Amino acid sequence: MLPSEFDFNTSLNQSPALVDFNAFTTNRMLKDTLHAYGADWAHPAALKFGELTGSAAMQQAGALANKHLPQLHTHDRFGNRLDRVEFHPAYHEMMALSIQAGVHSIPWTTDKYGGYLAHSALSFLKQQVDEGVSCPLTMTFAVVPSLQINPAIAADWIPRVTSNEYDARFIPWFEKSGVTFGMAMTEPQGGSDVRSNITTAVHAENGIYKITGRKWFCSAPMSDAFLVLAQAPKGLSCFLVPRFTRDGIKNKLYFQRLKDKLGNKSNASAEVEFHEAWGELIGEEGRGVASIMEMVRHTRLDCAVGSAATMHRAVAEAIHHCHFRQAFGKKLSDQPLMRNVLADLALESIAATTLAMRIAKGFDDARQNEEAQHFIRIATAVGKFWNTKRAVLVLGEAMECLGGNGYVEESVLPRLYRDVPVNAIWEGSGNIQALDILRAMQKEPASLEAILHYLKNGMxxxxxxxRHLHNTAQLLTGNPPEQQARAIAEAVALAIQATELIRVAPAPVATLFCDIRLAEHRSLTWGALPETPVNILEQTIHQAFEPGV
Structure with missing residues (x-):
């Protein structure tokens, strides 16, 4: 071809953008777990929301909200306090569509079995568009059990929390059709050690306290209310602190600055000061950690789900790209080594999805079954620990599958790569989760018995x-020291993943997982699967993502 015949306006051999697809129907594993675990009734809602979240318009909204970042306005031009955060319209669009879909409310508004499964499926789909809106949606979903501790507070707030109307107006909560929640726990000197908090709460009257202090991270500062930990006379306590008091007066929450974070950019995280702010006690004085842990336990479920979802989106991008891109005379997906890499990544994505959805099933079961309550006490921390760790590794390899095209900012992968570590850090980093597992084993023997019973049933x-189930049971019952806490989390995670894949995944896929992930000497790199029939590798890839479906 002569130089004059080049088309300088068209690039050859490029994969099309992964847009205008149904994020639910292309994910066979998500469909299979929803069916196997008894929540088929949620299929129509997931189908509808999957079409929306896979659309070019929704993908563009995620990109815009992360490009045009939240802006804090502390004062107006006359020097009056504002303490308002301004978001790009795309952020509000994603919030409105997610709330209309019931992402935050469905476990609390349905009387059918599988409310948590439905919530987790919808959250999984939403997470693939944008990490930032996950924060306020998760906290609004998760706050309900904590609010229920105080019947009077619950009566006022829960109908607005579970409303499927998004009301972003900066007005008193009791004038709104729907509200969102945030939280403020950590302080500069303590971080995860919230018992070292020095923010104080002084009783004023009738369960109302004046709260004074400083919080290092306030999540979703434009929320209508926050759960806040502060030291009361009887110890660390939990308070509901609204943006406006019951008199309709702006509460004394003063935002100092927004955090400049690695990722999670579309969501604002603030440093905040409380200057005798109006707060209402939830639960009993001195029982603050127990009260707010009701919320934290639910947010940890969403961390496991969100990490699995981000992992899936990255793997889907890799599979999609390799399905279209050609090199050395054939499609990348037909190159033996690349097929091996894609199958390995798909296997990890499938297992993460299954682990997250099995924990969601545990939350549903816990409403009817005491043993399930004990099971999720440990399994939730396990899922949060394992999925968040594995997701970081998967993102790096998935980006490499796209090469330079995956490294540039026009691709969604750099944003996903920056976003994914937040789930490992938020609501307790890896060590906190691992130590929480040990604490539960020691202080709540019924939770250990529930896990051991689960392991026994998987034999x-x-x-x-x-062999793995036997070794894991021995590890759990051997009075393990603290330094083995992460090893325990990993062992239990792999046990649940393998057990559940055998129950819900195609037999060749489940067998491949057991052969690879439970081998005595596992590979430390992706794409080192032993010789496996091509049809099984391709089945594994399509179980994670089916291009064109």
Missing amino acids: GNHSLLD
Whole structure:
């Protein structure tokens, strides 16, 4: 071809953008777990929301909200306090569509079994568009159990929390059709050690306190109310602190600055001061950690789900790209080594999705079954620990599958890569989760018994799994020291993943997982699967993402 015949306006051999697809129907594993775990009734809602979240318009909204970042306005031009955060319209669009879909409310508004499963499926779909809106949506979903501790507070707030109307107006909460929640726990000197908090709460009257102090991270500062930890006379306590008092007066919450974070950019996180702010006690004085842990337990579920979702989106981008891109005479997806890498990544994504959805099922079961309550006490921390760790590794390899096209900012992968570590850090980093597992084993023996019972029931399906389940049970019952806490979390995570894949995934896929992830000497890199029939590798890839479906 002569130089004059080049088309300088068209690039050849480029994969099309992954847009205008149904994020639910292309994810066979998400569909299969929803069906296997008894929440088929949520399929129509997931189908509808999957079409929306896969649309070019929604993908563009996620990009815009992360490009045009939240802006804090502390004062107006006359020097009056404002303490308002301004968001790009795309952020509000994503919030409105997610709330209309019931992402935050469905476990609390349905009387059918599987409310948590439905919530987790919808959250999974929403997370793939934008990490930032996950924060206020998750906290609004998760606050309900804490609010229920105080019946009077619950009566006032829960109908607005579970409303499917998004009302972003900066007005008193009791004038709004729907509200969102945030939280403020950590302080500069303590971080995860909230018992070292020095913010104080002085009783004023009738359960109302004046709160004074400083919080290092206030999540979603434009929320209508926050759960806040402060030291009361009887110890660390939990308070509901609204943006406006019951008299309709702006509360004395003063935002100092927004955090300049690695990722999660579309969501604002603020440093805040309380100057005798109006707060209402939730639960009993001195029981603040127990009260707010009701919320934290639910947010940890969403961390496991969100990490699985981000992992899936990255793997989907890699599979999609390799399905179209050609090199050395054939499609990348037909190149043996690349197929091996994609199958390995798909296997990890499938297992993460299954782990997250099995924990969601545990939350549903816990409404009817005491043993399930004990099971999720440990399993939730396990899922949060494992999925958030694995997601970081998957994102790096998925980006490499796209090469330079995955490294440039026009691709969604750099944003996903920056976003994914937040789930490992928020609501307790890896060590906190691992130590929480040990604490539960020691202080709540019924939770250990529930996990051991689960391991026992998984026996007899695969020789490597039997060995792993036996070794895991021995590790759990051997009075393990603190330094083994992470090893315990990993062992239990793999046990649940393998057990559940045998139950819900195609047999060749489940067998491949057991053969690879439970081998005595596992590979430390992606794409080092042993010789496996091509049809099984392709089945594994399509179980994670089916291009064109």
